[in-house]
Amino acid sequence: MVKIIFLGSGGGRYICVNQKRATGGFIIGKYHVDPGPGALLRLLEKKIDPKKLDGVFVSHKHIDHCNDASLIVDALTNSLNKKRGIFVGSKDCSDLLYPEEKTSLDKYYLVEKKEKISLGDMNVEVLEARHSEGTVGFKFYTSSGEISYTSDTEYFSGLRSHRGARILILNVTRPRNSRIPFHLSTEDAVELISIVKPELAVMTHLGMKMHPIAERERKFIEEETNTKTIIGELGTVVTMEKNITIEKI
Ligand SMILES: [Zn+2]
Secondary structure (H helix, E strand, O other), X not given: XXXXXXXXXXXXXXXXXXXXXXXXXXXXXXXXXXXXXXXXXXXXXXXXXXXXXXXXXXXXXXXXXXXXXXXXXXXXXXXXXXXXXEEEEEHHHOXXXXXXXXXXXXXXXXXXXXXXXXXXXXXXXXXXXXXXXXOEEEEEEEOOEEEEEOOOOOOOHHXXXXXXXXXXXXXXXXXXXXXXXXXXXXXXXXXXXXXXXXXXXXXXXXXXXXHHHHHHHHHHHHHHHOOEEEEOOOOEEEEXXXXXXXXXX
């Protein structure tokens, strides 16, 4: 059994600042993925103990994905007093953490596409993304199946590497008819979900144009793909075992 806890569905520089949607990233098992602005506060708000996390994943060094990475490392090393935990970041994250944080971690990885990492409780494959230099996606191989995360990317045929995922988490920044380079739009999400065919699609990283009409876009994606699609709002908990269940905390 594996749990994913979403700490917000916002993304992009406007939403980061106005917090119309939370931007804390999400937790898979005991790993925090893309802890953006407010991630630590969102954890505390939802009564999740950050000291009990085992690591941090950062898909690229943009503020909406990594702002709180140092704070989470501080938390899980008990304010640098305990040597524990892992950090997995894209190559552009080499100077993201303070030196004393790096040495307090058990393991520190800077990764690029196609690399594989073995953790105690799951394996992770690093997937290609087309966004800023260095950006990657991640596929988590858990005991209950695969969970894939696109990160920020534009649509390209290589995204078929997400196939096999039972749960696909997509950064759908833009709604219909307003695609911008290096990001996914609603149309792209329909295309990708149709290829990957997950049991559940989760939209996150919604930008300012998507924000007010997100529910309409979610419904459109769900109807077009015939795939259960949700928005990873703050406090959404997805549990994957034989079945996939969704609740709110
Ligand atoms: Zn972003």
